[in-house]
Amino acid sequence: MAPAPCAAQLPFHGSRTLKGPADKATIDGVSTVPIRRIAHLDMDAFFASVELLRYPQLKGLPMVIGGGRRKVDEALRGLPAGSALADIPIEAFPRLKDYVGRGVITTATYPARQFGIGSAMGMMKAAKLCPQALVLPVDFEEIRKFSRRFKQVVTEIAPLMEDRGVDEVYIDFTEVPGGQREGGRVLARLIQKSILEATGLTCSIGVAPNKLLAKMASEFDKPNGISIVYERDLEARIWPLPCRKVNGIGPKADEKLQGHGIRTIGELAARDRDWLIANFGKSTGAWMHEVAWGRDDRPVVTESEPVSMSRETTFERDLHAVRDRAELGTIFTQLCEKLADDLQRKGYVGKTIGIKLRYGDFRIATRDQTIEAFTADARTIRQVAGQCLKRVPLEQPLRLLGVRMGALARAEDAAAIATVGGARSVEAPSRSFPLF
Numbered sequence: 001m002a003p004a005p006c007a008a009q010l011p012f013h014g015s016r017t018l019k020g021p022a023d024k025a026t027i028d029g030v031s032t033v034p035i036r037r038i039a040h041l042d043m044d045a046f047f048a049s050v051e052l053l054r055y056p057q058l059k060g061l062p063m064v065i066g067g068g069r070r071k072v073d074e075a076l077r078g079l080p081a082g083s084a085l086a087d088i089p090i091e092a093f094p095r096l097k098d099y100v101g102r103g104v105i106t107t108a109t110y111p112a113r114q115f116g117i118g119s120a121m122g123m124m125k126a127a128k129l130c131p132q133a134l135v136l137p138v139d140f141e142e143i144r145k146f147s148r149r150f151k152q153v154v155t156e157i158a159p160l161m162e163d164r165g166v167d168e169v170y171i172d173f174t175e176v177p178g179g180q181r182e183g184g185r186v187l188a189r190l191i192q193k194s195i196l197e198a199t200g201l202t203c204s205i206g207v208a209p210n211k212l213l214a215k216m217a218s219e220f221d222k223p224n225g226i227s228i229v230y231e232r233d234l235e236a237r238i239w240p241l242p243c244r245k246v247n248g249i250g251p252k253a254d255e256k257l258q259g260h261g262i263r264t265i266g267e268l269a270a271r272d273r274d275w276l277i278a279n280f281g282k283s284t285g286a287w288m289h290e291v292a293w294g295r296d297d298r299p300v301v302t303e304s305e306p307v308s309m310s311r312e313t314t315f316e317r318d319l320h321a322v323r324d325r326a327e328l329g330t331i332f333t334q335l336c337e338k339l340a341d342d343l344q345r346k347g348y349v350g351k352t353i354g355i356k357l358r359y360g361d362f363r364i365a366t367r368d369q370t371i372e373a374f375t376a377d378a379r380t381i382r383q384v385a386g387q388c389l390k391r392v393p394l395e396q397p398l399r400l401l402g403v404r405m406g407a408l409a410r411a412e413d414a415a416a417i418a419t420v421g422g423a424r425s426v427e428a429p430s431r432s433f434p435l436f
């Protein structure tokens with residue numbers, strides 16, 4: 001049974017009262033501070049949409065991103081010299097039905113999703129659902145370029161932006177001129193239009209009183225949609241959603257909640273805070289109660305510093321440390337070079353170098369080592385990572401190899417610290433592998 005919301009329980013009220021569609025807070029009818037309006041923007045089928053810019057002839061067709069680059073290169077090689085990418089006939093592109101391997105789908109276009117295909121699905125399984133779907137590889141350089149470009153468009157319009165990864169950001173609309181109009185819809189429309197003009201890409205935006213609700217709202221009307229959520233929409237639009245829609249409730253917590261008969265956010269809200277604390281612990285239980293009631297006061301943080309950076313690859317076939325030594329060695333070196341390149345391009349150095357292995361039976365092993373001086377040098381990374389590798393059992397075939405740099409600092413900060421001779425203040429706390 002979902003609890004009925006009453007004014008006293010609804011979030012975001014305090015001394016403010018809402019008045020009319022202008023969404024200004026008022027006290028005794030006098031307009032005061034603007035109401036907090038937070039947007040979450042998420043690009044639509046991002047990796048796939050970036051490829052469609054290059055191959056517009058594929059627009060509207062089912063297409064997935066996944067698999068290696070070779071197939072596409074081979075397919076496109078036989079074309080007449082001077083062919084423009086946009087002129088390549090659709091028949092020249094690889095199809096899912098011809099894919100053999102263990103790759104998983106990174107993302108799928110919306111027409112492909114209609115066949116039930118989605119992220120993380122095995123390519124061969126997806127081929128059964130939609131054999132005719134086209135397959136293209138990821139081009140990370142291109143992805144990063146468009147990621148930077150859309151974020152730049154956002155900050156030119158609304159400077160308070162939090163970078164949440166390659167294709168999503170939070171934006172604080174509260175103080176932006178026009179940010180309150182129609183609950184944020186006017187500004188969201190402007191941002192959507194400006195991103196489309198600058199990049200040719202579409203995105204979806206949710207605007208709500210906080211990050212928690214905005215993140216849910218951006219999914220309501222995907223692709224190319226805008227959803228405006230007000231605090232008064234909690235019962236009608238948020239409570240019917242499954243608990244998994246809350247950013248932070250993962251599969252394990254969800255399973256436990258379901259075990260208690262709690263499937264929707266409304267059912268979560270109906271539980272006593274104390275009951276949640278007794279069953280999920282003090283901080284998780286209290287947090288669950290807050291989110292179920294739509295409460296979240298986390299600020300939009302403009303500069304988020306990464307704790308670590310990593311690169312990893314799943315092999316086409318399992319490799320053995322002895323029999324496939326040369327091949328593994330080459331891949332390992334390339335991973336270290338790519339990681340060094342990522343660090344240098346983004347202006348970071350680090351001190352904790354680690355490796356990750358996944359064995360043929362999917363077990364994972366990680367090791368790391370912290371060195372004296374900050375580095376972003378490929379050879380140093382390769383050397384220390386090599387030492388880490390010696391500390392893991394290597395009898396079993398390997399499925400995946402990863403290299404990671406932790407304890408990051410900005411290169412310029414590290415340089416300054418090296419001159420004054422005290423590195424402690426910039427060491428990142430984590431020595432585990434949270435991002436792998």
Ligand code: DCP
Binds near residue numbers: 043044045048166222
């Ligand atoms: N991605 C990935 N591995 C995953 C999921 C996603 O590499 N398991 C990549 C590919 C996506 C991009 O991250 O294009 C953004 O992820 P989203 O979850 O936002 O998915 P999309 O942008 O592709 O689709 P949507 O329109 O649902 O946002």
Ligand code: MG
Binds near residue numbers: 045046
């Ligand atoms: Mg997306």
